Amino acid sequence: MKIIWSRWVLAAGFLTMSATSFALPPSPEMLANACAGCHGTNGASAGPSMPSLSGQSKVAIVEAMKGFKSGERPATVMGRLAKGYSDADYEAMGEFFEKQKPIAYKQALNKAKIAKGQKLHEKNCARCHIEDGKEIKDNSPIVAGQWLKYLQIQMDDYSSDKRKMFDRKAEKMKPLSKDDLDAIAYYYASVK
Amino acid sequence: MTINRRNFLKLLGAGAGAGAAAGLPMISHAAEIMPNKARRVVVIGGGYGGTIAAKYIRMNDPTIEVVMIERNKQFISCPFSNLVIGGVLKDMSSLTISYDKLAANHGIKMVYDEVSAIDPAGKTVTVSTGSISYDRLIVSPGIDFRFEEIEGYDAVETPKVIPHAWKAGEQTLLLRKQLQAMPNGGTVVMTVPLAPYRCPPGPYERSNMIAMYLKNNKPKSKLIILDANPDVTSKGALFKKGWAKHYSEIIDYRSAKKVTQVNAKNMTVTVEGIEDIKGDVINLIPPQRAGAIAVKTGLVGPDKNWCPVNPTTFESTIHKDIHVIGDASSAGAMPKSGYSANSEAKVCAVNVVALMNGRETQELSGINTCYSYITDKEAVSVTGIYKVAEGKIIAVPNSVGVSPDLSELEGIYAESWIKNILTEMST
Numbered sequence: 004m005k006i007i008w009s010r011w012v013l014a015a016g017f018l019t020m021s022a023t024s025f026a027l028p029p030s031p032e033m034l035a036n037a038c039a040g041c042h043g044t045n046g047a048s049a050g051p052s053m054p055s056l057s058g059q060s061k062v063a064i065v066e067a068m069k070g071f072k073s074g075e076r077p078a079t080v081m082g083r084l085a086k087g088y089s090d091a092d093y094e095a096m097g098e099f100f101e102k103q104k105p106i107a108y109k110q111a112l113n114k115a116k117i118a119k120g121q122k123l124h125e126k127n128c129a130r131c132h133i134e135d136g137k138e139i140k141d142n143s144p145i146v147a148g149q150w151l152k153y154l155q156i157q158m159d160d161y162s163s164d165k166r167k168m169f170d171r172k173a174e175k176m177k178p179l180s181k182d183d184l185d186a187i188a189y190y191y192a193s194v195k
Numbered sequence: 196m197t198i199n200r201r202n203f204l205k206l207l208g209a210g211a212g213a214g215a216a217a218g219l220p221m222i223s224h225a226a227e228i229m230p231n232k233a234r235r236v237v238v239i240g241g242g243y244g245g246t247i248a249a250k251y252i253r254m255n256d257p258t259i260e261v262v263m264i265e266r267n268k269q270f271i272s273c274p275f276s277n278l279v280i281g282g283v284l285k286d287m288s289s290l291t292i293s294y295d296k297l298a299a300n301h302g303i304k305m306v307y308d309e310v311s312a313i314d315p316a317g318k319t320v321t322v323s324t325g326s327i328s329y330d331r332l333i334v335s336p337g338i339d340f341r342f343e344e345i346e347g348y349d350a351v352e353t354p355k356v357i358p359h360a361w362k363a364g365e366q367t368l369l370l371r372k373q374l375q376a377m378p379n380g381g382t383v384v385m386t387v388p389l390a391p392y393r394c395p396p397g398p399y400e401r402s403n404m405i406a407m408y409l410k411n412n413k414p415k416s417k418l419i420i421l422d423a424n425p426d427v428t429s430k431g432a433l434f435k436k437g438w439a440k441h442y443s444e445i446i447d448y449r450s451a452k453k454v455t456q457v458n459a460k461n462m463t464v465t466v467e468g469i470e471d472i473k474g475d476v477i478n479l480i481p482p483q484r485a486g487a488i489a490v491k492t493g494l495v496g497p498d499k500n501w502c503p504v505n506p507t508t509f510e511s512t513i514h515k516d517i518h519v520i521g522d523a524s525s526a527g528a529m530p531k532s533g534y535s536a537n538s539e540a541k542v543c544a545v546n547v548v549a550l551m552n553g554r555e556t557q558e559l560s561g562i563n564t565c566y567s568y569i570t571d572k573e574a575v576s577v578t579g580i581y582k583v584a585e586g587k588i589i590a591v592p593n594s595v596g597v598s599p600d601l602s603e604l605e606g607i608y609a610e611s612w613i614k615n616i617l618t619e620m621s622t
Contacts, residue, residue, distance in 0.1 A: 026507045026546075026583075029560040036251070036541040037562035037580075040534050040616050044250075049618040053611035079598065079605050080564050080578045087562075087580025087594025152611075156604070 031095035034088070038096065047106040052152040058105025061097030063144035068093040077165040107148030107195050120190025123183055127175040135194045147194035154188035228325035229304070234259050234551055237320055237329040239310050239488060241265030241294055243272075244335035244521030244536035246620040251544035253301040259551060261302075262327060264320065266309045269293050270620070273394065274533045275613045276363035280371050281404025283571045290363065290613070292621035300622055313492040315514035331547055333509075334494065334502075335521045335536065336486025337362075338393045341500070344482050346456040346465075356459040357477045360401075361393065373476045374405065379413040384474030386454040386464060387422040388482040391501070393522045393531050395429035396577065398422075398480060400567035403434075405478075406442035407570055418446050419474070421466060423453035423482075429530075430567060430577055430597050437569035437601055454479065485523035494519055501525040506588045507556050509543040518543050526561075527588030529581050535563045537616060538581075559583050566609035574598075574606040 035046070038056060042048050046056030056064065070076030071085035078085075088096075124132070133140050136147035146154065160166035161176055162184055168176060176184070238249045241263055249263045272290040279287060298305045308322040313334075319326040340359065342350045358373070360366040374383065383405055387398040402420050409416040427434050427450075438446045456465035457479055463471045464479060484490060484500035494511050496503040502519040504511055506527060509518040520526075520543050521536035529535045538561045546556040561581030568574045580594035598605055 025555065027555045027557040029558050030545075033542065033545055033557055033560050036545070037538055037560055039541075039619060040537045040562065041564065041612050043615050044619050044622075048611075049615050051611055051614070052607050053615055079602060079608055080576050083578040083594060083596040084562070084564070084580060086596075087591040152607070156607075 031099040034092055035096045035099040038100075045103045046100045047103070048108075048150060050108060050110070050150045050152070052150065052156060054149055054153040055106065055108075056100040057103035059097075059100050059145055060139040060142075061094065061101040062142045063139065064097035064100055065090070065093045066142045067144070068096070075167060077160050105145065105148060108150070110151055110192055112151065112189055112193050116186045116189035117193045119183075120186035120188070120193075123179065123187050124190050127179065128187065131172075132191075136191045137194060146191040149191055151188060151192040154191055155185060158184040158188050226326045227319075227328055228322070229262060229306075229327050231260070231328045231330070234330050235328070236261050236331050236333060236547060236551075237327055238263040238333045238335065239313075239320065240335035240337060240486070240521070241267075241270055242335060242337055242521065242536070243533040243616075243620065244337075244540045245333065246270070246294070246297060247537050247540035248333045248335060248520060248544050248547075249303045250297060250301050250620075251541050252548055253303060255545060255548040256552065257302065259548065260304065262304045262306060262329075263294070263298075264306045264308055264310055264322060264327070265294065266307065268307055271363040271367075272533070272613070272617060273361070273363045273397070274616075276360070276367045277397065277401045277404045278568060278571075279367050280360065280374070280401060281408050281568075281571070282371070283404070283568070287364065287367065290617070292617050294621070296622050297620065310488050313488065313517070315492065315517055318516060330516070330551065332517045333540075333543060333547070334486075334489055334492075334511075334517060334519045334523065335540070336488050336523050338483040338485065338522045338531075339487045339490070340481040341484055342481055345454065345479070346468075347459075348457050348479075348481065349459075353457060353459050353479075357457060357462075357479050359480050360478060361397075361480050361483075370476070370478055374408055377413065377416065377475045380415040381413065381417075381475035382473070383409070383416065383418045383476045383478070384464060384472055385418065385420055385478040386452075386480055387420065387424060387428070388480055389423040389453065390428050391531060392480070392483045394565075395530050395532070396434070396565055396567045399427055399430070399434040401478070402446060402448075403437060403442070403567070403569050406438075406445040409445050410442060414444070416445065418442075419472065420446065420448045421452040421454055421464065421472065422448065422450050425451050429565075430575055433569075433575040433597055433601065434567075437573070437575070440601070441570060483522075485519070489519060489523045492517075494523075496525065506583045506586065507542075507559055508546040508550065509539060518547060527581075528579070528590045529561055529588055530563055530565070530579075532563055532565050533616065534565060535561070537619070538562045559588060561588065564612065566605060566612060568606065568609070569601050572603045572606045573601040574603075574609045575601055576605055576609070 048055040071081040131143045238245045278284040312321040319328045342348045358366045358370045360370040452466045454464045494502040511517045520539040522531040542559045563579045566576045575598040580591040
């Protein structure tokens with residue numbers, strides 16, 4: 004009924020009057036477009052500290068947004084912005100970004116650190132960050148090809164206990180030094 | 196169409212060539228320099244709003260032709276230009292974009308020209324070489340100044356001596372040069388107009404950048420801020436904290452001091468017609484209104500300054516088929532910021548495409564995030580998510596907030612913000 008009425012109004016040319024009253028709720032694209040001003044068109048970030056969202060898993064995006072909203076995950080602007088959306092909005096955004104092609108930008112990275120990071124990854128992280136961090140398992144995000152500076156900020160949040168870890172993750176990460184964590188960040192940033 | 200005889204003949208001359216070259220009948224396209232073969236959106240202005248509107252229309256429906264008219268070959272960002280004034284950025288190069296990649300990637304037709312008139316009834320815009328017709332027009336002209344409200348202000352001559360630096364480029368560099376030339380112990384005066392104006396926290400970020408430069412290079416100098424508003428317009432507590440922490444010896448902030456007069460010869464501004472204040476460098480930011488073309492076309496509302504729009508489609512409530520976005524529009528609770536313009540452009544683009552395809556429009560989901568630097572490293576931000584309720588754009592409860600404190604991490608994220616938003620506009 005709503006649609007028929009709206010079409011009739013459009014045909015009659017009363018656009019200005021009708022548009023507000025009969026607009027559909029925001030689509031996933033409309034919601035996700037808002038993110039692109041910081042995270043890049045379709046979530047493909049031009050860096051260096053802003054994470055790419057394109058190709059990220061829906062689960063990871065929903066998890067991140069919920070963490071930002073509750074304050075469990077440390078944030079600057081995201082803690083405030085997340086409060087402007089519902090769980091259903093998070094799901095819609097997640098669906099949109101999951102469908103986008105992941106783009107790994109070229110980053111100038113230290114080769115020795117990458118090699119060190121790869122070994123540490125294989126020993127400590129590979130059981131959850133599968134396929135060199137390119138695939139998800141449970142709710143672990145895709146970390147492969149992510150911007151280095153962003154990964155380093157996350158590592159800092161973990162090592163300073165600002166960001167909580169579940170037990171199994173803490174068990175693996177706690178014994179690692181700051182240099183080790185930095186090397187792992189280099190490794191993930193290098194994966195194409 | 197309001198074309199007088201002389202104009203008509205001129206346009207006929209210009210259009211005839213183009214029409215003949217394209218092998219089209221001359222009569223029906225006489226004045227038209229780019230015959231509209233299918234469906235066309237014309238975008239006026241290639242800034243934070245216009246570039247994004249053009250790009251997202253093409254992304255949403257590549258069968259719609261998009262023509263973007265912009266007078267400059269390059270765009271220089273106002274956001275971050277305060278960092279040039281403070282010397283954090285050495286020049287404007289990282290804030291300058293061109294349109295080549297954007298146009299090539301998305302098939303946007305660029306016309307580098309100035310729009311002299313819009314004919315809402317005939318649905319054409321006039322540029323120097325003729326007219327361009329549209330099915331829908333998106334106007335994103337930014338701001339112009341209400342110079343006439345400052346006695347003694349000459350629109351051409353005054354800014355050469357007393358820069359506003361509220362449009363980035365030459366004006367930004369002039370203010371920087373004046374600060375560099377000023378002796379240690381000099382006085383800088385900056386004035387803030389009554390809100391609403393472009394970029395609510397911008398003047399206060401600028402005060403930080405000027406004060407930082409003075410503190411590090413000319414520590415005996417002072418910065419007097421004459422604010423027409425009753426208090427700091429945006430992020431007030433954070434700016435005051437920053438001033439107290441870093442610039443207490445430099446900044447003298449005075450609220451409710453509306454500047455009504457200027458004398459470029461004596462280098463004074465006058466507050467409320469009585470109190471003269473002298474500066475070695477004066478940065479007078481005049482009150483503002485929508486860009487001249489919007490005013491000329493009668494797109495401004497009863498306040499004569501800003502353009503009322505439908506909060507879902509950004510279609511003018513005055514002229515049909517013309518949409519106004521960015522600083523020029525009255526977008527309810529959304530502030531006049533670069534990020535707001537970006538967000539409004541996307542909402543407008545999605546809904547223009549819907550309207551042109553006879554589909555239902557969708558409600559606005561708007562966003563704003565504005566960073567301001569306190570020093571070369573510390574920054575603060577304000578955020579907001581916006582929606583439509585009862586026909587007005589309102590902030591979603593709890594989404595509007597400012598940083599808990601000055602933060603170096605916010606400074607790091609701010610750098611990535613400018614990189615990403617300018618990349619979005621130029622690719």
